[in-house]
Amino acid sequence: MSPAERPLSPHLQIYRPQLTSVLSITHRGTGVALGIGTIFFVWWLSGAAWSGACFSAAQAFWDSWLGKLFLFGWTFSLFYHLLNGVRHLLWDIGIGFDLRSTYRTGWTVVAFSVLLTVFAFGGGLYVWSAL
Amino acid sequence: MERAVTGTGAIRHWCAQRISALALIALMLWLIEAIFAHLGEDRAQIRTWLGQPVPAVVAAALVALAFFHLALGVRVVLEDYVQTPARLAAALAANRIACWALALIALAAIVTLAFGL
Ligand code: HEM
Ligand code: HEM
Numbered sequence: 366m367s368p369a370e371r372p373l374s375p376h377l378q379i380y381r382p383q384l385t386s387v388l389s390i391t392h393r394g395t396g397v398a399l400g401i402g403t404i405f406f407v408w409w410l411s412g413a414a415w416s417g418a419c420f421s422a423a424q425a426f427w428d429s430w431l432g433k434l435f436l437f438g439w440t441f442s443l444f445y446h447l448l449n450g451v452r453h454l455l456w457d458i459g460i461g462f463d464l465r466s467t468y469r470t471g472w473t474v475v476a477f478s479v480l481l482t483v484f485a486f487g488g489g490l491y492v493w494s495a496l
Numbered sequence: 497m498e499r500a501v502t503g504t505g506a507i508r509h510w511c512a513q514r515i516s517a518l519a520l521i522a523l524m525l526w527l528i529e530a531i532f533a534h535l536g537e538d539r540a541q542i543r544t545w546l547g548q549p550v551p552a553v554v555a556a557a558l559v560a561l562a563f564f565h566l567a568l569g570v571r572v573v574l575e576d577y578v579q580t581p582a583r584l585a586a587a588l589a590a591n592r593i594a595c596w597a598l599a600l601i602a603l604a605a606i607v608t609l610a611f612g613l
Contacts, residue, residue, distance in 0.1 A: 396570075397569075403562060403563070406602070413542045415605070454517060485528065496536040
């Protein structure tokens, strides 16, 4: 009964990364990243409700480099998870499940997530610095 | 190994994940708009904004659904990766507690802001 002797599927070490598998794991990664982001959102909201000092600490964090890097990751995660989530929901009602469509919609999600992230984050930074 | 999501529970879990996702599409678009509209505002301005009924109610719906969707999603992730039953049980409990706690703190904050307490 040694589990090591049974074949495992898929063999991740010898599996060539494909668009489909990479996009799938990215949906999971961005979902978890958004989950971590909620903790920061709750921090900020708590500061707004109960403590000026806590709110200032949260604002200072967004102002820092680390905070900006974090916001960038959150922005990408949001757009990717949102767009790919719509792709998931369309699959669930039977749309776009053939291989050709899967690749086409997959690349569309990648392109739009990158574009929207650059526009939203760049635009946000611009508005922020112009304040 | 014991799986927590099986039988009819799995169907309910599947539907709940998708229904919350559908609602979150609209709510996250609202959040993006709100972030842009309130970029750089100070605490007093944020308090005024969330002191209005409509933003407060939408924010509360967003918080409730996001943590619901997150709890369901992380549960599936844990079931895929945590190997031993005892650790899985502990991880699932931690997930539930963390999502409930964060959701309740956020909702309490929104109620505080909405009623200007
Ligand atoms: C989800 C996370 C958080 C929640 C729910 C939260 C909540 C609170 C609350 C309720 C207070 C008011 C305490 C009081 O007035 O007695 C407070 C104060 C404060 N918080 Fe937070 N906080 C969080 C995270 C953070 C983080 C990560 C930092 C700093 C990096 C921070 C910095 C502060 C500071 C500096 C104060 C003021 C303390 C003082 O008045 O002496 N908070 N927080
Ligand atoms: C913006 C609207 C959103 C849509 C359309 C959406 C859609 C989806 C869908 C369809 C799934 C199921 C994927 C599957 O069956 O493998 C899913 C999973 C997940 N979502 Fe979302 N979601 C959204 C927002 C969020 C938010 C705000 C969070 C975090 C707070 C989040 C966290 C997760 C997690 C952790 C999973 C589990 C990932 C996995 O099992 O691999 N989602 N989402």
